Amino acid sequence: MSDPVLSGDPPIPLILRRSARAKRISLRISQLDGRVTLTLPKRLAEREALDFARSKEGWIRKHLDARGADLQVLPGVEVPVAGQMFKVARGQGRRVQIGADVIAVPGPEERVGVRLASHLKLVARDRLAAASDAYAAQLGLGYSRLTLRDTRSRWGSCTSDGALMFSWRLIMTPPEVLNYVAAHEVAHLAQMNHSPAFWAEVTRLYGDYDPPRRWLRTHGSGLHRYRF
Structure with a gap:
């Protein structure tokens, strides 16, 4: 069975975890990947956990908005290197080239992120x-x-x-x-x-x-x- 989703724009996937030590429902938003996790007591009905999430929807969306969306590294995206922002661009030849404010990454677009990560x-x-x-x-x-x-x-x-x-x-x-x-x-x-x-x-x-x-x-x- 797939994890539930908090409906809305955009919908928010929820991860449900049961814990024998949990006495009440707790809610956590990961600042690393934006995952929203509900931890609930072992015998609590899933419906109650979803009702709890809906009651906190405003708080959840506020924190997710503050975090910002994940960024897939592709040409046109800016990434930080040594504290400076560089725009990723398609490059020529075989080597990644870091310029004044542009990083040129050769190869097909779908491999740009992987090649840049390897270089970094x-x-x-x-x-x-x-x-x-x-x-x-x-x-x-x-x-x-x-x-x-x-x-x-x-x-x-x-x-x-x-x-x-x-x-x-x-x-x-x-x-x-x-x-x-x-x-x-x-x-x-x-x-x-x-x-x-x-x-x-x-x-x-x-x-x-x-x-x-x-x-x-x-x-x-x-x-x-x-x-x-």
Whole structure:
């Protein structure tokens, strides 16, 4: 049976989840992908959950409008790279070319998003490796490896064996934000916690980290709207 839909313009798909621990209906809108999830007690009738969603329709639409629609990356769409907006255009030859305000991507239109994402991942790896190398040298410690993923819940991580992981979408953020995340994860090589000693290490490596942290809290989830 398919998940229900809140009728209207546009219709809003609803995801229903039952939980033995839930005492009442709860409603959550993901800022990453705009999914609307209703969690309800195990024995509650589905009709009551749908009535609850209808009673909150104005609130749901307000939050979805504030989030904005997902953007499929195609020629004509603007995407952020290093904090600057670039218009995607069809390119010639074999290589992606980043100009002053245009990114030219060769190949068929339906492959533009995939090819651009591949290119941005390479650029992200270069810049994150350079930043991580510099901060690790400053710290006097080395990391074991660096990997990139398209993570939803975190921008980076550091394991106990010194492996660094970063979201490749950091290449879309301003350079100071990318550098802050690199410094944050490298600082974990010395402090595998979020103690005052850890934050002192981040400050020593990066400086005042409040501005980039605020940027990520305010704008970070919006980077997942871009569908490559």
